[in-house]
Amino acid sequence: MKKEFVFYLDKIHQSAEFVPLKLDQEEVIEGIIKSNSQSWYPVFRGVPCFLQGTLKPDLKWFEEKYGLSAIADESEQESAKEQLLTNETFSDKWSRFRNYGLESSHQEFLYEWYCKKLGIANLENLQAFYQKFDRILEVGPGSGFNTKFIAENTKGQVFAVDISEAAFTTFENTKHLPNCHVVQADLMDMPFSDDSFDFIIADGVLHHTPNTKNALLAIYSKLKPGGQLFFYVYKKMGAARQFCDQYIRESFTNLDPESCYKACEGLTELGRELNHLNAKIILNQPIPILGIPAGTHDVQRLIYYNFVKCFWNDAFDFETNNMVNFDWYHPHNAWQHTEEEVQEWLQELGVQDYQFNPANPNGISVLLTKPVV
Ligand SMILES: C[S@@+](CC[C@H](N)C(=O)[O-])C[C@H]1O[C@@H](n2cnc3c(N)ncnc32)[C@H](O)[C@@H]1O
Incomplete structure (x- = not known):
C-alpha cells in the first residue's frame, strides 16, 4: 500500500490516522488505519483490508503482534456464508494462477476479447480509451493483469478491490506501478464515496456475489455522473x-x-x-x-x-x-441472467446510454454511461 492511499479513503480520511509499521521501499506492508478511537483497519501483505463481520479474516496474529484489541463486530448474514464459500474458490484459484493474463501467450486472446467486450476496434484504441480517465476502479481483478494494463495506459489513479485473497495477487503484480492501489473489500461495502470514479470495470464478478443486481447497484453508486461502467455477467444458456x-x-x-x-x-x-x-x-x-x-x-x-x-x-x-x-x-454463487433482465436493471437505474456488445454467446457485456442530471 502506498502511504498516500489513505487520502483516497473518502469515507474515513478526515478522521483517519495512519500508522505504517513495516515497509518495503515505498510500500507499506503492514500498518493500521484508525478511523476513530474504536475502529481500525489492518494493512497486511501490502493490502488494506476493509472486510467486516463474517467476511473478516482471522486477525488474531495481527492483534497480538501490534497489541491491538479486537473490534466487536459479530454481524452475521446468511448471504455472507455463500459469499465466504465463493471466496474460497477464488482465494485458491488466484493463489495458484498468479500469472494468468500476464504471460505473453495469454495476451492476444485476452485483449482481443476485451476489445470485443468493450466494443473497441483494436488494442491501440483500447489503450487510448483508458488514457482519458482520471480515477478508475476495477472490481474483482483476480490476478490483476487487467488492472496492470489499465494502470500502464493511464495517467489517472487506478484502484482494484477484491474480496478474496486475489487482492494479494493483484498487489504483487501491480505494486511497481505508482498510480495503482489495491484494497481487500466487499464490493457491497467499499471505502469510497459515491460518485467518485469516472470509469469502473467489473469483468465476470457481479454474478459471484449473493445478488447480481444489488452488486451492480452498489458499484454504479460509486460512478460519477457522466462516467462509464463496464460489466460482464453470465448469460442464461439453453436447456441442455x-x-x-x-x-x-x-x-x-x-x-x-x-x-x-x-x-x-x-x-x-x-x-x-x-x-x-x-x-x-x-x-x-x-x-x-x-x-x-x-x-x-x-x-x-x-x-x-x-x-x-x-x-x-x-x-x-x-x-x-x-x-x-x-x-x-466450483463457485457457490454463479448466477446467470437474460438480456431482458439486465435491461430492466438499467431502466431502473435510469440509464439511457448503453450498449450490449456481442463478444461471446455465453456472456452479457454492457458498457453504459451514467446520466448527468
Ligand atoms: C472470475 S474472477 C474474475 C477475475 C478477473 N476480473 C478476470 O476477468 O480474470 C471473479 C473475481 O471477483 C472477486 N469477487 C467476487 N465477489 C466479490 C465481491 N463481493 N467483492 C469484490 N470482489 C469479489 C473474486 O474474488 C474473484 O477475484
Whole structure:
C-alpha cells in the first residue's frame, strides 16, 4: 500500500490516522488505519483490508503482534456464508494462477476479447480509451493483469478491490506501478464515496456475489455522473446446458478445490480433443428447444455452448484450461441472467446510454454511461 492511499479513503480520511509499521521501499506492508478511537483497519501483505463481520479474516496474529484489541463486530448474514464459500474458490484459484493474463501467450486472446467486450476496434484504441480517465476502479481483478494494463495506459489513479485473497495477487503484480492501489473489500461495502470514479470495470464478478443486481447497484453508486461502467455477467444458456451445469454443480461445489480441479480434468480433455478435431457440422434446421441456431458449428463450440462446459484454448496450458472449467463449476454463487433482465436493471437505474456488445454467446457485456442530471 502506498502511504498516500489513505487520502483516497473518502469515507474515513478526515478522521483517519495512519500508522505504517513495516515497509518495503515505498510500500507499506503492514500498518493500521484508525478511523476513530474504536475502529481500525489492518494493512497486511501490502493490502488494506476493509472486510467486516463474517467476511473478516482471522486477525488474531495481527492483534497480538501490534497489541491491538479486537473490534466487536459479530454481524452475521446468511448471504455472507455463500459469499465466504465463493471466496474460497477464488482465494485458491488466484493463489495458484498468479500469472494468468500476464504471460505473453495469454495476451492476444485476452485483449482481443476485451476489445470485443468493450466494443473497441483494436488494442491501440483500447489503450487510448483508458488514457482519458482520471480515477478508475476495477472490481474483482483476480490476478490483476487487467488492472496492470489499465494502470500502464493511464495517467489517472487506478484502484482494484477484491474480496478474496486475489487482492494479494493483484498487489504483487501491480505494486511497481505508482498510480495503482489495491484494497481487500466487499464490493457491497467499499471505502469510497459515491460518485467518485469516472470509469469502473467489473469483468465476470457481479454474478459471484449473493445478488447480481444489488452488486451492480452498489458499484454504479460509486460512478460519477457522466462516467462509464463496464460489466460482464453470465448469460442464461439453453436447456441442455443448464441441466448439465446444475447436475455437475450440485456435486462439484461441495468438493475442496484440489478435488474439484481433479474432477474437471476429464472435461478439459474432452474440450482439447474436440478442439483438435477441428471439425465443423452444418445444421440446416435450428433446435429452438435447446436454443441451438441453424448454421455451421464448430463441434467443440457446439458442445461447449449447448451441453457442457469443456473449455479449451491452445493459448493456455492444460492446467490453465482446466482452471477455466473449475472456475465455472466450483463457485457457490454463479448466477446467470437474460438480456431482458439486465435491461430492466438499467431502466431502473435510469440509464439511457448503453450498449450490449456481442463478444461471446455465453456472456452479457454492457458498457453504459451514467446520466448527468
Ligand atoms: C472470475 S474472477 C474474475 C477475475 C478477473 N476480473 C478476470 O476477468 O480474470 C471473479 C473475481 O471477483 C472477486 N469477487 C467476487 N465477489 C466479490 C465481491 N463481493 N467483492 C469484490 N470482489 C469479489 C473474486 O474474488 C474473484 O477475484
